[in-house]
Amino acid sequence: MALMITEDCVACGVCLPECPVEAISEGDIYEINPDTCVECKGHFDEPKCAEVCPTDACVPA
Numbered sequence: 001m002a003l004m005i006t007e008d009c010v011a012c013g014v015c016l017p018e019c020p021v022e023a024i025s026e027g028d029i030y031e032i033n034p035d036t037c038v039e040c041k042g043h044f045d046e047p048k049c050a051e052v053c054p055t056d057a058c059v060p061a
């Protein structure tokens with residue numbers, strides 16, 4: 001299970017340093033690696049990227 005980033009991403013970069021497993025990478029639209037995203041399980045109660053994203057671009061894949 002993983003989250004993904006939709007076309008609503010405005011590449012603000014806020015999510016990148018928040019990911020505890022470094023699953024997010026930079027780009028015109030940021031990307032989540034589905035092989036490393038753990039939905040923040042064991043780190044936070046809720047997916048951190050979704051919590052901090054200003055455009056609600058981080059959604060369940």
Ligand code: SF4
Nearest residue numbers: 019037039040047049
């Ligand atoms: S849900 Fe958590 S582990 Fe997955 S990409 Fe977002 S911050 Fe990283």
Ligand code: SF4
Nearest residue numbers: 009010012013015053
């Ligand atoms: S916080 Fe949201 S808008 Fe900003 S880079 Fe991450 S996914 Fe894109």
